Amino acid sequence: MTRLKQIRKILSSSPRYKATQLDYGEHDSFVQQQADTPGTLLRIRPYKENEGVVDGAGVLQSVHDVTTNFRGKNTSDHHSFEVWFDEGKIRFYMHAASEAAADKFRRRVGNNYANSEVFQVEEAPAFPIIGSDEYVAGAWLEMEKIPYYPIRHHNSEGFETDPYGEITSEMLSLDESTVVTQVIFRPAKQSWTDGDRFKHNSVDELAHALRQGTSVGWINPQTRPPSAKDKQAAKTIEQQRGEQAFHVNIRVLAASVEQDEAESRAHGVAGMFRKYYNAITEQGLSDTPVWHRRERKRAKRLRRFVQRMSDREWVDRHMIMTVDELAGVAHIPNTEIETPKIDWRYTQRGDRVPADLGQYEQSADSSASTEHNVNNRGHNGV
Template sequence: MSKLSQILFGSPQYDATQLQIDDPFVQRPESAPGTLLRIRPFKENQGVVDGAGLLQSVHDVTTNLRGKNTSDHHSFEVWFDEGKIKFYMHAATEAAADKFRRRVGNNYANSDVFPVEDSPAFPVINPEEYVAGAWLKMEKIPYYPIRHYNSQEFEADPYGEITSEMLSLDDSKVVTQIIFRPAKQSWTSGDRFKHNSVDDLAHALRQGTSVGWLNPRTRPASQKDKQAAKTIEQQRGQQAFHVNIRILAVSSDKEEAEARAHGVAGMFRKFYNGITEQGLDDTPVWHRTEDKRARKLQDHVTRMADREWIDCRMIMTVDELAGVAHIPNEDIETPNIDWRHTQRGDRIPADTGNYDRPTDDGPSTDYNPEDRGNNGL
């Protein structure tokens, strides 16, 4: 944003605002699109490695007769709600929900996976609470990969810091939502109207960089340019997903909502790839006037609760997305995670129709099952 724009319109910032609602916002399972699955993971798992296996198993691309990608979109979500860190997957259809339940069970052994039926399908937001939000995007075009566990290994699971930053007051809520939609195998071939192919980009990097204006010249490719070219070429042939990433924080304390939204978004900067200089950049949901800011935040909340897909031209390979969207293991030290602490002695086969539900999972105190009116927006 230019300095003139900043003076006239202000710079986007985390400015929590109350929604323009008179009743609590409640997304009920029966009125929500698709099926929301709650996951209570067993602490002993392989974290991001198991996450990559899960994503590979659900990479099902469908196309129409013209070859257009018509695949459904789904989501992986982490909530801080009712004082706990909880994990969810949202499936667009019942068939996808059944597949996810089986695949999660296969990749994360001893975990509980069950549909959300008796509690809200999104954290409840009360009229007096303040809301702050953001969405994330890649800083460069898709072929420049972000950091992932097979490129520049993390010293520790980034979800340790992400979930720690999500911890808040017991009556606050924080949601990290990653919506994903499988990309066609030809995603690296480029689009003549938007960007070149991976081969074109890698070739250009090896040719050096044009510098200077009055006396232009070509700077020879550096070792870093050559490394980036090799990394970009390795994207070819890999399975990938189109991705949306949204963040929401809700609290009775205005500053707490702002701090949590800003802090969690900032943790995603850990995925910056120093070789390709690609990272995730956060944009707060904001407007300089309070009335329009409240309306923008209402739209943000509704999109998240409805698991709405928006094409923001962000693509991640399985390895990249697994780092951003996975169930962590006991290596992270975040307290208040809703783990399953015991192994199954009589494990129910993953393809049966029975579900195990935690005994302590009841409806939110803000949720009245008899209230069948609108959701407050």
């Protein structure tokens, strides 16, 4: 085999963004109804004047409820924070695993994000509708190193501007297209920094190793003294001991009747998460496209990916984030971002509206577009 053929073979088998049309059997679209989805979907219409990431950290701290069984195994529920570009608008959602959790989210989001509206989505589908004529692309976001190396957040290096500015801007697409970012989070036990003898050391052991220097060379190995950056990274890792944290999944999905548009949006949005790279710990988020070189198997994987997202299914991806880290990737933005088509609330009035979608849609600002209506789209549920 020539070198050129070897290169082509490697490239042809490397994961990449390849949007594919999906078969929904006897139905002409994928529709996830509320009744088919465990838990409660909440929509948030944020008031633009808020503290953004800082308020997001406050919400997450208040819902960090760990439950364990008699063996000490973590049995905590998982919830999700989602941003949808759907029907030409960018909207914010939270999905709670139970009614009790939904009630807590309503109160916590309402308390932290003053003047924002939080209400239950009841009649509309629980996930954006995806037609069989649309091409679908998706990706997982993963940590490049083991969890104890934190990504960038507002208390570590900080952000010059809210990273959601670029993420939401990249989500803007054709009005008929759909783009979704989904962050599923599950509270971790307080012992999360103790390490796992089968996977990685504790934060103390990792910090100690960084302070001892780095072994270099193969034939005549030597220990390179720790640099100032190594010492700073060790301190950053060590400071996580005792902090609250969450196990995390991050997914990105794009669907469009234009194949190139679906691929560009999925690739572009996933790429924006690289803004969370931490130069001190050299930790960042990398994207892994849902892919297979054979179209039939690729379609099967993408169907499974869409179903997992709509079900809010938890998959252990061995990714843990502190409250501050998670707040950076799951928060309500504010006036700092200038992305158009965001479903803001522009008026200050009372607290949250009742959790009744029908009443809300009749009284909402004229700038707010309506939720999906299956009959208007002419689709049948699956």
